[in-house]
Amino acid sequence: MSESSRLTQLHARVVELARAQDPYAHIFAGREFRRDYVAGRTMVWSTLFKDMRDTTTRVLEIGSKEGRSALFWLEFFASAHLTCVDLFPEEDGGRFDRNLAAHGARLRKIAGTSIKALGLLREENAVFDFIYVDGSHQRDDVMIDCLGAWRLLRVGGVMLVDDYTWKPDNPDAERVAPAVDTFLAWHGDAEMILRSHQVAVRKRPA
Numbered sequence: 001m002s003e004s005s006r007l008t009q010l011h012a013r014v015v016e017l018a019r020a021q022d023p024y025a026h027i028f029a030g031r032e033f034r035r036d037y038v039a040g041r042t043m044v045w046s047t048l049f050k051d052m053r054d055t056t057t058r059v060l061e062i063g064s065k066e067g068r069s070a071l072f073w074l075e076f077f078a079s080a081h082l083t084c085v086d087l088f089p090e091e092d093g094g095r096f097d098r099n100l101a102a103h104g105a106r107l108r109k110i111a112g113t114s115i116k117a118l119g120l121l122r123e124e125n126a127v128f129d130f131i132y133v134d135g136s137h138q139r140d141d142v143m144i145d146c147l148g149a150w151r152l153l154r155v156g157g158v159m160l161v162d163d164y165t166w167k168p169d170n171p172d173a174e175r176v177a178p179a180v181d182t183f184l185a186w187h188g189d190a191e192m193i194l195r196s197h198q199v200a201v202r203k204r205p206a
């Protein structure tokens with residue numbers, strides 16, 4: 001078996017174990033998913049963001065796909081309204097709508113590119129307590145997403161970025177890390193609270 005098949009098998013096993021032990025599994029049960037980018041993360045998220053659970057009322061997610069992480073934020077931040085931005089291609093968009101159908105009153109869906117959505121939200125003077133950046137993995141798009149999201153984040157709020165260590169052998173332009181590193185170098189007001197496959201930063205007063 002090749003090294004990459006072995007790693008794929010190992011990853012599938014880890015996902016299976018994480019799902020079996022996930023105390024949030026009930027929120028995904030009976031929903032329609034083709035992919036799982038959340039397995040193994042709910043425990044880290046619920047521990048790391050515990051202190052802001054009750055005070056978080058405005059959440060933005062860039063990259064929602066079928067709505068799995070969106071379902072988690074709605075469950076975890078129980079009094080929050082969630083804005084979801086994605087290209088929402090037809091099939092994923094349909095699954096997102098069906099998976100989130102019960103949450104209509106707490107949800108805003110913006111279909112289109114993140115650069116357009118971030119501009120729209122800025123024009124509306126939107127402010128968020130928590131932002132999850134999990135859209136495009138291209139360096140320049142991630143840079144735009146981080147910078148645009150940061151302007152919408154309140155002081156004391158948290159921005160979480162996925163896939164920091166994604167595909168380390170890709171050229172720089174096709175990785176997340178160079179954008180996050182540049183963002184961190186520019187932003188002394190970003191206090192690191194997590195640095196692993198995901199990076200989380202809390203916004204300090206400027």
Ligand SMILES: C[S@@+](CC[C@H](N)C(=O)[O-])C[C@H]1O[C@@H](n2cnc3c(N)ncnc32)[C@H](O)[C@@H]1O
Pocket residue numbers: 037038062063064065066067068069070085086087088089092112113114115134135136137141
């Ligand atoms: C990894 S998936 C998100 C997974 C989701 N957060 C979850 O955990 O269930 C990345 C998503 O980003 C979206 N995306 C990619 N480029 C984008 C862009 N420029 N603007 C908005 N969304 C984008 C894709 O359509 C895809 O659904």
